[in-house]
Amino acid sequence: MTLTTRIGKHFEDSAQLKLQSKKVLAQPIADAAQAMVTCLMNDGKILVCGNGGSAADSQHFAAELINRFEVERPGLAAIALTTDSSVLTSIANDYDYVQIFSKQVRALGMDGDVLLAISTSGNSPSVVEAVQAAHERNMPVVALTGREGGVMASILKPTDFHICVPAKSTARIQEVHLLALHCLCDAIDHLILGGE
Ligand SMILES: O=C(CO)[C@@H](O)[C@H](O)[C@H](O)[C@H](O)COP(=O)(O)O
Numbered sequence: 001m002t003l004t005t006r007i008g009k010h011f012e013d014s015a016q017l018k019l020q021s022k023k024v025l026a027q028p029i030a031d032a033a034q035a036m037v038t039c040l041m042n043d044g045k046i047l048v049c050g051n052g053g054s055a056a057d058s059q060h061f062a063a064e065l066i067n068r069f070e071v072e073r074p075g076l077a078a079i080a081l082t083t084d085s086s087v088l089t090s091i092a093n094d095y096d097y098v099q100i101f102s103k104q105v106r107a108l109g110m111d112g113d114v115l116l117a118i119s120t121s122g123n124s125p126s127v128v129e130a131v132q133a134a135h136e137r138n139m140p141v142v143a144l145t146g147r148e149g150g151v152m153a154s155i156l157k158p159t160d161f162h163i164c165v166p167a168k169s170t171a172r173i174q175e176v177h178l179l180a181l182h183c184l185c186d187a188i189d190h191l192i193l194g195g196e
């Protein structure tokens with residue numbers, strides 16, 4: 001296989017998964033967007049966490065809410081729990097890496113806030129613990145996962161929202177996660193501002 005054929009296959013696989021995911025993800029994304037708008041309109045905030053590429057996604061999403069997505073609007077309250085190296089290193093150093101997000105959720109989370117928990121496997125212990133901490137705080141969880149949702153799928157409540165990408169490859173799942181995050185941004189703006 002030439003390198004360009006190989007690269008072409010990545011494009012095709014990614015595009016196919018996106019189209020296939022549309023059928024299963026459009027409704028949970030719409031439901032999650034509605035829950036986020038309810039939270040934001042009631043002076044709540046969205047906490048976001050994930051590891052590796054999902055940490056980057058957390059920051060990407062928080063930036064689009066706090067600053068803007070595609071249209072002008074007032075900033076919306078979101079915090080990526082992946083960015084403060086002092087907080088992250090002190091928790092990992094003094095307690096355990098697994099608590100890096102859950103301790104922040106317990107410190108910052110309030111009744112009615114939303115946790116957006118991102119994990120392609122659904123099994124990252126630090127994200128699983130963040131979901132448990134959100135439940136303690138009475139916060140609805142939007143879980144962005146892949147495969148079968150892993151441990152996260154088994155601990156979500158009926159009042160949570162599960163956006164589970166039907167694929168096994170971490171990279172492919174991440175590519176659909178980014179699309180889902182942009183759909184959430186667009187849906188939130190649409191629900192708040194109206195328009196076509
Ligand atoms: O971006 C990638 C792989 O594409 C990696 O950095 C990946 O995010 C890391 O291995 C994560 O630790 C994977 O965790 P998770 O998605 O299973 O929760």
Ligand SMILES: [Zn+2]
Pocket residue numbers: 053171174
């Ligand atoms: Zn990646």
